[in-house]
Amino acid sequence: MRLAVCCVLASVCALLFNSRVCHSIRWLALARTGSSIPFNQTQNCKHLEGLVSAQQQLCRSNLDLMQSITQAAREVKKTCRKTFSDMRWNCSSIEMAPNFPPDLERGTRESAFVYALSAAAISHTIARACTSGDLPSCSCGPMASEAPGPGFRWGGCNDNLNYGILLGSKFSDAPMKMKRSRSQANKLMNLHNSEVGRQALKASLEIKCKCHGVSGSCSVKTCWKGLQGLGGIAQDLKLKYLSATRVVHRPLGTRKQLVPKDIDVRPIRENELVYLQSSPDFCTKNEKMGSYGTQERQCNKTSNGSDSCDLMCCGRGYNPYTEKVVERCHCKYHWCCYVTCKKCERIVERYVCK
Numbered sequence: 001m002r003l004a005v006c007c008v009l010a011s012v013c014a015l016l017f018n019s020r021v022c023h024s025i026r027w028l029a030l031a032r033t034g035s036s037i038p039f040n041q042t043q044n045c046k047h048l049e050g051l052v053s054a055q056q057q058l059c060r061s062n063l064d065l066m067q068s069i070t071q072a073a074r075e076v077k078k079t080c081r082k083t084f085s086d087m088r089w090n091c092s093s094i095e096m097a098p099n100f101p102p103d104l105e106r107g108t109r110e111s112a113f114v115y116a117l118s119a120a121a122i123s124h125t126i127a128r129a130c131t132s133g134d135l136p137s138c139s140c141g142p143m144a145s146e147a148p149g150p151g152f153r154w155g156g157c158n159d160n161l162n163y164g165i166l167l168g169s170k171f172s173d174a175p176m177k178m179k180r181s182r183s184q185a186n187k188l189m190n191l192h193n194s195e196v197g198r199q200a201l202k203a204s205l206e207i208k209c210k211c212h213g214v215s216g217s218c219s220v221k222t223c224w225k226g227l228q229g230l231g232g233i234a235q236d237l238k239l240k241y242l243s244a245t246r247v248v249h250r251p252l253g254t255r256k257q258l259v260p261k262d263i264d265v266r267p268i269r270e271n272e273l274v275y276l277q278s279s280p281d282f283c284t285k286n287e288k289m290g291s292y293g294t295q296e297r298q299c300n301k302t303s304n305g306s307d308s309c310d311l312m313c314c315g316r317g318y319n320p321y322t323e324k325v326v327e328r329c330h331c332k333y334h335w336c337c338y339v340t341c342k343k344c345e346r347i348v349e350r351y352v353c354k
Contacts, residue, residue: 024175024190025118026050026098031073039066050098054174064135065126065167072125072168073097075230076118083234086307088282088294088314103290107186107276113241115190116197116273119172120233123201127164127227131157138163141225152209156224161205165198185249185276188258193273200236200271204228237273244273283314294353301351313353322347 029050045051045059048066059066080091089110093101104111130138141158173194176187208226211218247258247268258268268274280286285293299309299318309318329344 024172024194025100025104025114026052026175027055027069027172028073028076028094028118029098030070031077031097033070033073039063039070052175052178054178055171058171058174062137062167064137065171068125068129068135069122069171072118072122075125076114076121079121079230079234080114080117082231083238086300086305088297088306088312089279089291090297092292093290101290102288103279105290107189108279109241109244109273109275110279112189112193112244112273112275113237115193116200116237116240117230117234118197119168119194120197120201120237121230122172123161123164123168123198124227124230124233125164126168127159127161130160130163131226144225151219152221152223154224155222156208156210158225159205159227161202161225161227165201169194169198184256185258188249189247189274189276192258192268196240196271196273197233197237200233200240201227203236204233240271240273244275245269246278247274247276249276281314283316297353299351299353309351309353316354318351318353320349320351323350 027050030048033048040063042060042063045056045063045066048056048059051059077094077097080094084091089103091110091114093103093110094114104114126135126138127141129135131140133139138160139157141160141162143154143158147153173191176191176194204227205225206228207223209221209223212220212222245263245268246261248261249256249258251257252259258274260266260268280289280291282291283294285291285295294312294314295316297312299312300307301309301318303309306312324345325348326343326345328341331339331341333339
């Protein structure tokens with residue numbers, strides 16, 4: 001009897017291990033990779049934390065990409081924390097990569113956002129690296145054939161979006177395309193949300209121009225196509241997070257698909273984030289649900305938004321404290337060409353949730 005129980009527990013542990021190994025955003029652990037592991041030797045790929053075998057293979061065949069992918073992991077963490085700094089869920093759990101707590105392991109709207117941002121970031125970083133000449137395997141994006149308008153001409157170096165999406169999706173989607181991936185519902189959800197992130201990246205491509213002409217007349221503009229910063233893309237995805245659609249995995253036609261749970265059956269829109277499980281309110285600490293609570297979080301007493309003390313503290317109240325702030329003041333411009341400032345101190349009142 002005891003042997004049978006041990007076998008069952010071993011099987012369960014193996015399944016849990018496999019599901020975590022195949023978690024597609026474990027590569028965000030690369031954000032912790034320092035200079036101790038150089039990206040010039042293929043044998044180092046197996047020492048990179050958070051990669052599945054398919055990603056290790058891509059690493060070995062594309063060593064020049066790994067610096068960009070590591071940079072993308074750092075950008076995802078920094079951008080996610082900044083984007084949600086004013087909300088109860090502040091993306092703090094992303095720091096736990098590659099061993100994420102339940103808020104990112106389950107099919108929540110929080111995991112939907114992180115998948116989308118991760119997919120966008122890796123393609124964004126690779127596309128920009130092509131432009132800056134950091135990747136010998138690519139160069140500027142293709143130049144448009146028609147001028148953008150009178151007085152405009154194409155020039156400069158377009159961000160290579162096509163190459164970024166091609167290589168970025170191959171790397172970030174690799175774990176979800178393995179045979180031993182998570183449940184089919186989670187797999188479809190994560191693949192869909194990753195594509196939403198790439199769609200948001202494509203939508204951020206805009207025309208940027210530089211003026212030329214006598215005395216700054218801007219009679220001629222040299223233009224190129226460049227991507228917005230990742231922060232702007234994250235704000236777009238945050239809006240999609242707030243309006244995300246809950247879905248279920250059910251038969252539709254000849255096979256099971258994700259469909260909206262509380263709406264008449266319709267296909268999922270290509271630009272909407274989707275999630276399978278509801279999230280906690282993140283008000284109180286609950287490690288089982290991946291909630292760290294909002295105790296000791298700073299709040300804004302005068303705000304009416306999500307960072308207000310009423311919403312952030314979930315009605316528990318807040319405690320004030322004072323803080324000394326040192327700022328530059330009484331700045332003076334000197335001809336030519338420097339500025340001198342004094343340092344001024346002032347006391348400001350802050351508030352933290354009880």
